[in-house]
Amino acid sequence: MHPPWQNSLLMRAARREPVERTPIWLMRQAGRYLPEYRAVRQKMPFAALCKNPDLAAGVMLATVDRLKVDAAILFSDLLVLLEPLGFEVEYAPGGPVIKNPLRMPDDVDRVRELEDAAELDYVLETVRKTRSGLDAGLPLIGFAGAPFTLAAYLIEGGVIRDYRRTKSFLYTDRGAWDALLGRLARAAGRLLEAQVASGAQLVQLFDSWVGCLGVEDYREHVLPYSREAIALVPPETPVIHFTTGNPALLSPAAEAGRGRKHLILGVDWRIRLEDAWRTIGHETAIQGNLDPAVLLGPPEEVRRRTEDVLRQAAGRPGHIFNLGHGVLPQTPVENVRLLIETVQAGTGPG
Amino acid sequence: MHPPWQNSLLMRAARREPVERTPIWLMRQAGRYLPEYRAVRQKMPFAALCKNPDLAAGVMLATVDRLKVDAAILFSDLLVLLEPLGFEVEYAPGGPVIKNPLRMPDDVDRVRELEDAAELDYVLETVRKTRSGLDAGLPLIGFAGAPFTLAAYLIEGGVIRDYRRTKSFLYTDRGAWDALLGRLARAAGRLLEAQVASGAQLVQLFDSWVGCLGVEDYREHVLPYSREAIALVPPETPVIHFTTGNPALLSPAAEAGRGRKHLILGVDWRIRLEDAWRTIGHETAIQGNLDPAVLLGPPEEVRRRTEDVLRQAAGRPGHIFNLGHGVLPQTPVENVRLLIETVQAGTGPG
Helix, strand or coil: CCCHHHHCHHHHHHCCCCCCCCCECCCCCCCCCCHHHHHHHHHCCHHHHHCCHHHHHHHHHHHHHHHCCCCEECCCCHHHHHCCCCCCEEEECCEEEECCCCCCHHHHHHCCCCCCHHHHHHHHHHHHHHHHHCCCCCCEEEEEECHHHHHHHHHHCECCCCCHHHHHHHHHCHHHHHHHHHHHHHHHHHHHHHHHHHCCCEEEEEECCHHHCCHHHHHHHCHHHHHHHHHCCCCCCCEEEEECCCHHHHHHHHHCCCCCCCEEEECCCCCCHHHHHHHHCCCCEEEEEECHHHHHCCHHHHHHHHHHHHHHHCCCCCEEEEECCCCCCCCCHHHHHHHHHHHHHCCCCC | CCCHHHHCHHHHHHCCCCCCCCCECCCCCCCCCCHHHHHHHHHCCHHHHHCCHHHHHHHHHHHHHHHCCCCEECCCCHHHHHCCCCCCEEEECCEEEECCCCCCHHHHHHCCCCCCHHHHHHHHHHHHHHHHHCCCCCCEEEEEECHHHHHHHHHHCECCCCCHHHHHHHHHCHHHHHHHHHHHHHHHHHHHHHHHHHCCCEEEEEECCHHHCCHHHHHHHCHHHHHHHHHCCCCCCCEEEEECCCHHHHHHHHHCCCCCCCEEEECCCCCCHHHHHHHHCCCCEEEEEECHHHHHCCHHHHHHHHHHHHHHHCCCCCEEEEECCCCCCCCCHHHHHHHHHHHHHCCCCC
């Protein structure tokens, strides 16, 4: 007897089984573009919200209810993982700042090993509360930052422009880089594993900054660690591996989940969906790939572009609709609704 | 009787003729990483330097002499073109700022048409002075910003993060977008044409911000205008079409110069050189593609990576060595020298 969410549209699409229509959820679906969310945030800072499982779960449940999306995602942040590793994160208006960044290769010694994800119990409690409040027909997605993206935050000290420090670190001290990425891979993997144990049905690994790298650097310095993180997720659990910023990385990014039963590759708008499938092979599911900036345009354009993505996915099993990156704060809510309605009205793959 | 520069290594490589070794120059070769350049800049602001043909030519000639690169490039800036179009540019420490940005589609009416590149006579005078001071065996490269990149600067008002305003403009008012890009294409094309008439042997069109777009947007909203700019360059003159940030755009970017005798595609480090050639076909020359961040690493890494790029180019005619983007200000001069020596010591394609 499987719980109903195991047969949800999104879980079936993740397993490349037939679905009546394409499922959709949105990265940053609970975010600043929503007036309800802004109202919550006026009352408390972002970090406090993440650390309050009742409120964090509530924000996501209200969003799912309002938008009628096909999945909830844990309300949390990539950088919560850095605190138990010994770093202090401040959410400043211009973006997060690491108060004690990792500047010298020797600093790697002070990165703690996350032995037990229970150190992030408030995250797991948010998973439990979201799962217990969520419609039993909908799945809950857990997530963590990928080792490279976490390393880039730690080394740059916050919002990143040219990745200069990160690459310089990587080219200068391979030993320190490997030690750092190994620690981050195990931390991310253990957190994902614990989220699954706490009630998440699938998980997404976010490599949001990796597009600054070329293929060799990715293969040599990143791929082994993303693979290590993904390998800690229970084998039956579908994993969404999200990268953005460089379509040439799609093939190696797919290798990070090679051998898994259910791998979904996150794809951004820089490449046509049909070209992405041609590149990685049709046996891998894809999540994507509308440009979030399309939602700043007029409704006709939102509808036209959404239908174009559906047309490119044309009947293939294993398509989860999403944006190629998070919803932009300036996005009109009506356009988000229109996008979701357009996807849900589509006939999708059968 | 051709002047000697017509038979320079770089011009031969640009025409895909045999060369004894791979030619090299660097984007931003005269830049803040050089102590001599910083000394000049301490005496005057960037805008004043660009507007002083004697000093601007002098800066480039001294750089070519010091680095022993295989070409000079006009010392100027992408944004000088915006002034005669009616915009005020301020070079602030955080990057250039457009004082009167283009915010509403109606604003396009106030963009002037550049009827005659003589309005930028100081740029053409810099071309003449650089050419007359340069070794007759070396070519001089002219350049201009591509229509999309210029539009993005105008609309965002300066240094760009998420290209939100630009895309929103593009999705909202096609008529205004087309009018704007047309005006920018003619301005860029006329400037390039005038640079050739003033003494440049080849020209580069810089589309430095275009990597934020997907393939459909590029084809529909950008490619026709880049093609229009390139078409104004005299037919015998080689054109380097530089884009960065999205390898999926290489094929359409090559189309912007389809039918030209000599087209060189600028390629960044996000894709392997051999994959780039496979994508665009071997009848197009390539300029690239070392990651500028490699020059922040140790000398062994600089040498190893440089040799790897040469190995990938392996004997193909039509390779000009360059970085995938400009030299970073923090780059040690010795690493730049080592890169150039490594390329010039290589046997290259014969």
